[in-house]
Amino acid sequence: MIAKRIRLVAVLAITLLFLLAWVFPILWSVLNSLKTDSDVLAYPPKLFFSPTLEPYRDVLFGSASILPNLVSSFVISIGTTIITMLMAVPAAYALARLRFRGKKFAGFYVLATQMLPPVGIIIPYFLILRNIGWIDTYQGIILIYLSFSLPFAIWLLVSYFEDIPFEMEEAAYLDGASRMKTLWRIIIPQVRGGIAVTIVFVFLNAWNEFLFAVVLSGNTVRPVTVAMFNFVSVEQTLWAKLAAVSVLAMLPVVILGIVAQKNIVKGLTVGAVKGGGRR
Amino acid sequence: MPHAAATPPAGDLGRVLAQRERRFAAALLAPAFVALLATTTFPLLFLIGTSTFRMDLAMPFADGFVGLENYRTLLADDRFWSSLLVSLIYTASTVVLQVALGLALALLVMDMKRGQGWFRVVAILPVVLSPAVVGMIWRTFMLAPEFGIVDYLAINAGLGSQNWLGDPTLAMVSVVIIHTWQWTPFAFMVLLASLASLPEDIYEAARLDRASAWQRFKRITLPLLRPAIVMVVIMRTMVALTAFAAIFTVTGGGPGTATEILNLYAYRKSFTELSIGYGSALAVALLVVTILISGVLFAMRRAK
């Protein structure tokens, strides 16, 4: 009985430790974003302090405002999401439902493109975009973001399309609908949920991307993940402001993550299940 | 029946239908595949091309075709081999830690009667964050000397203040911990979902067969979980090999080249030292390594 109780306490302690370990760095950033710089740097670290919104006011409306960077992040992420979905939805439908020669190969190709290390894509892309003057442009970044968002979106959507019974299409054909009408009026409305989940993940991945952004961004287009570096330099770190920027960069994805909570495992493991044969 | 000759033979309907379906499929696939060709396959070919050139943005006058010269240089390049080693250590340690911790936690949480929901929500937080932001938070508020929480804890534990990102060994440990912190929840969530899908009755049967808790874990849970574990290992390995932001923001590969994984080396060579040709060769090498390792992992997966 006592052994059981000790075990229970141990388990509780360990799990709580993990919970704390995951929450703390995020929570700590939030707390620091509400401090003055001297409070941030206090030793020992201050858990209780008089909160201020000064850091947020500074990073949003101060001289080095990151508002343009937040706008950049949103434009890039939303643009990527729209273009990705416009291409991925029809492609995923074809891969999931239509019969044609080379379908297996096409599916494999989509999967294989994800194997390319991003650094191997950015080197040639940098050279090409430099030649056509697309560095530091939205179209340059959004285009290259398709390299990872498209395969991901296609595979995630395929799994949703496959859940719809074939009779749906057959019934629609017999009701006199064309293939396009069937797709638009019958099939797509039934995968609305899957499309929403895919949108969340595509947005999330675009928002979080860093390597491409750091190479291709400049003074006009600079997402917030890259702009963060303005607050840390060799000479000095603007602690509280950095915390505020981090929180602002985290906010949209955390909200989306919690909204998409139930589908997160499916979103994270997409493609892998199909990858090397069936489960 | 004069019109009979005009109608195609019946066997052709199959062909006609198949052709119609093929055309429709082609129309639906075309935009995505053109985009994929343009953003993945074409760059890959281009990359292989540039890897055979001397291409130096700092000294463009010396550019020219050099054949396999870059690859010869690469094989003799100590920094390449050391970055490859760092890649392997980084990948192996983060993947092992993620799976071990994720599995342990999933097993513990699975037995909890209440509070599972908390874990499911909290576990989402790290994985949805940008690795760049995660790196930045750790670099500053967690690992900065003295007021960084980790260092503060180290001081209070009597270890003294440590140069977490300045000492080569500690820097490596730090980047491994940061990656593990961010992605263990991934392993945890996938394995917890997999555990939850195991049928209850086999455990009841095993209990009736008088299997101990350890035996139940080893003989039932582990084999049934194996596909999920292998999947996590494969996915996490691919990501760890090409990790970038969380190292770039924290140490930039330093101190020196202590945390410079191959991916980062290729980046630094291309965009810091502006040696695009050699950087391309490094990127190709990384692709080869990725393919080899994934080949091994997929073979293991199939091998039961």
Next chain:
Amino acid sequence: MSGRGQVRFEDIVKMHGEFAALKGVTFEIEPGEFFALLGPSGSGKSTTLRILAGLDAPSAGRVYIDGQDITTADARDRDIAMVFQSYALYPHMTVYENIAFPLEMARMSKAEIVPAVQEAARKVAIEHLLQRKPGQLSGGQQQRCALARAIVRKARLFLLDEPLSNLDAKLRLETRTELKKLQRSLGVTAVYVTHDQEEAMTLADRMAVFMAGEIQQVGRPADVFARPNSIDVAAFIGSPPMNLIPARYKDGGIEIAGHRLETSLKESGERDVVVGIRPGAVRIAAGGIPAVVELVEDLGDTAILDLDCSGISIRARVSDGDVPREGTSLSITARAPDIHLFDATTRRRL
């Protein structure tokens, strides 16, 4: 508009790789007929329906509707309505929208669609459910919705793919009757796929019995029941199934368990045959084949006896009044017209 919905299949072959799902199927359906495609699963009846609908393409042969060769026509150009086994209701649309969909696709105006949908819904008694989504309907209501969607367009042909198989037993009987009435009142040609011989017997004007990719027999249900033209059809139609007993034919009679029974076939000579006797045609009468009652299955109004006639198993159906007890010895016989004879090698009726 009379004569709409006449169907002719000519030598339809369907190959799935090396496997022949249909091995040359030929039959005709008259306008206004309720025609059943009956057979066990995998016999080709569903493939036949799908080819008629234009959802599958035949490998060879031709299909005509109203004399017009539609073998290569697209499903949407055939003017055919179909009720699927799973109903295939569009889950994101209301019942009204489901029923209106085919009319919308035919580019009818709203002024025409509204009364047409009302009318179809009224015919299957679901007018009060028009604003619901399929997920909010019971199985029977879903089935009616599927029916309404099929009849609303007044297509020339009405296909039903096992439409009752997802209903529970009681509802199935009720719907069966209504389905027949509906088809009669619409006067439309209906093609009905089922594996349930009782369904086919009660609903169909005529039926085609499918076995292993071929049509074994086409005819009115009563005729097929009375004169099955092969052993396989005989075994498939009727419940409990016909007794099939290998025997020796000699000069107009057969010999079972050492006892001679006269048949209607009067031929001289001797041959191996398979004798078919329906359980209901087995009579208990003195001076027949000696048998022992092994098991009695009491069904209430009738009972099925499992009889052992010196090693040969025979089942008999008797009415409730005179059910012998298990273990009783008795003797059985059958009238000559009730004895079906089949060739033991060709399996065809003699």
